Amino acid sequence: xxxxxxxxxxxxxxxxxxxxxxxxxxxxxxxxxxxxxxxxxxxxxxxxxxxxxxxxxxxxxxxxxxxxxxxxxxxxxxxxxxxxxxxxxxxxxxxxxxxxxxxxxxxxxxxxxxxxx
Amino acid sequence: xxxxxxxxxxxxxxxxxxxxxxxxxxxxxxxxxxxxxxxxxxxxxxxxxxxxxxxxxxxxxxxxxxxxxxxxxxxxxxxxxxxxxxxxxxxxxxxxxxxxxxxxxxxxxxxxxx
Numbered sequence: 001x002x003x004x005x006x007x008x009x010x011x012x013x014x015x016x017x018x019x020x021x022x023x024x025x026x027x028x029x030x031x032x033x034x035x036x037x038x039x040x041x042x043x044x045x046x047x048x049x050x051x052x053x054x055x056x057x058x059x060x061x062x063x064x065x066x067x068x069x070x071x072x073x074x075x076x077x078x079x080x081x082x083x084x085x086x087x088x089x090x091x092x093x094x095x096x097x098x099x100x101x102x103x104x105x106x107x108x109x110x111x112x113x114x115x116x117x
Numbered sequence: 118x119x120x121x122x123x124x125x126x127x128x129x130x131x132x133x134x135x136x137x138x139x140x141x142x143x144x145x146x147x148x149x150x151x152x153x154x155x156x157x158x159x160x161x162x163x164x165x166x167x168x169x170x171x172x173x174x175x176x177x178x179x180x181x182x183x184x185x186x187x188x189x190x191x192x193x194x195x196x197x198x199x200x201x202x203x204x205x206x207x208x209x210x211x212x213x214x215x216x217x218x219x220x221x222x223x224x225x226x227x228x229x230x231x
Binding site: 004006032034036043044045046049091093095097105106107108109110111113 | 151153155158159160161162163204217218219220221222223224
């Protein structure tokens with residue numbers, strides 16, 4: 001089955017620094033990847049949709065200059081949290097869409113726990 | 118995409134069937150019903166999806182009403198490892214302008230008791 005690898009699984013960084021999170025589709029090509037953020041006891045909130053070779057589409061209220069998304073290949077998308085602050089501490093999850101027959105399946109990574117101190 | 122309504126929490130005894138309802142009364146003809154679950158501190162896991170026919174796989178069964186305004190996810194023999202948040206999501210077919218994104222609601226916290 002489709003597997004999505006997300007790395008790192010957890011990271012601690014100092015306030016003001018940048019952190020990069022990688023999302024890889026291991027056994028399929030993902031033309032579209034999605035990035036979510038989840039705060040404690042809340043549901044997943046979609047941040048952006050990234051299509052290979054084009055600029056990401058950000059959801060309303062998400063700062064595109066703070067959350068940089070790159071989807072340079074069909075198997076890799078990265079999310080960089082720039083100038084991180086404690087309020088950016090959250091669980092970040094990526095998802096990749098793969099074609100299955102006439103429809104698409106969605107596979108999620110295991111998530112990255114970001115703590116900004 | 119159509120909005121879904123789920124009970125915030127449910128309990129189930131281990132070994133019994135867990136029936137999780139979902140209301141999607143504004144669903145349109147080309148929208149699929151997806152079910153995912155999320156175990157604490159992990160990414161969501163796909164369970165099942167369907168359009169209008171009932172579906173079954175190794176994990177669960179999905180029963181969709183004839184008018185498609187509601188559905189029920191059935192875990193036939195719940196185990197302690199099925200304790201998780203279950204999300205019912207409705208989305209357009211892949212060709213929709215929303216790029217087929219999945220929008221999560223609050224889900225149902227299912228707790229399976231020994």
